[in-house]
Amino acid sequence: HLIESAGVRASQVVRNLLGIARKDKYEFLPIDLNETIVNALSLVQHEIVERNINVHTDLDPGIPMITASKDHLQGVWINLILNAIDALQDENGKVWISTRFLGSEFRVTVVDNGRGIPPDKLHKVFEPFYTTKVPGRGTGLGLSVSLRTIKQHGGTVSVESHPGQGTKFTVALPKNNLTE
Numbered sequence: 001h002l003i004e005s006a007g008v009r010a011s012q013v014v015r016n017l018l019g020i021a022r023k024d025k026y027e028f029l030p031i032d033l034n035e036t037i038v039n040a041l042s043l044v045q046h047e048i049v050e051r052n053i054n055v056h057t058d059l060d061p062g063i064p065m066i067t068a069s070k071d072h073l074q075g076v077w078i079n080l081i082l083n084a085i086d087a088l089q090d091e092n093g094k095v096w097i098s099t100r101f102l103g104s105e106f107r108v109t110v111v112d113n114g115r116g117i118p119p120d121k122l123h124k125v126f127e128p129f130y131t132t133k134v135p136g137r138g139t140g141l142g143l144s145v146s147l148r149t150i151k152q153h154g155g156t157v158s159v160e161s162h163p164g165q166g167t168k169f170t171v172a173l174p175k176n177n178l179t180e
Helices: 002-021 033-043 045-050 070-087 142-152
Strands: 029-031 054-059 066-068 094-102 105-112 156-162 166-174
Touching: 002 045, 029 033, 029 070, 033 045, 033 054, 033 066, 033 070, 033 094, 033 105, 045 070, 066 070, 070 094, 070 105, 070 142, 070 166, 142 156
Parallel strands: 054 094
Antiparallel strands: 029 066, 094 105, 105 166, 156 166
């Protein structure tokens, strides 16, 4: 089982490096944002079960379709979810994921009740190769690649964190992407 999870992580690192080295082809199609989150969760299900983590989803059932690159967005959600899981320290680890459509934008939030990010390190989290994880756990590529993906979609990523209380990532994607 350890070999499997090491293999999954290794393939993500390679994919992230390739993503940085060459601009991946973005295929923008009308997609269901909630479905990309459900798919991302199913891909990291073994980590969730293995670590006995409570994941709460609050996915807006009336959310419209968005024109986006499904695989790229799923990669962002996987990264944010795995980061949230890695930040959890004890058996009370929780992750909350929500989607909303607020008139002019789509909003996805991923919140954890983990160790949080110190204020002096918060501004660095999107820099390539910067990581707050223990050695051997993170490459420092996930958030920089995720940020680039969201920018390709015309969106933004913001982060709020309180040491000892957790972290909240908010992804905002513009409505002008909306399919009629």
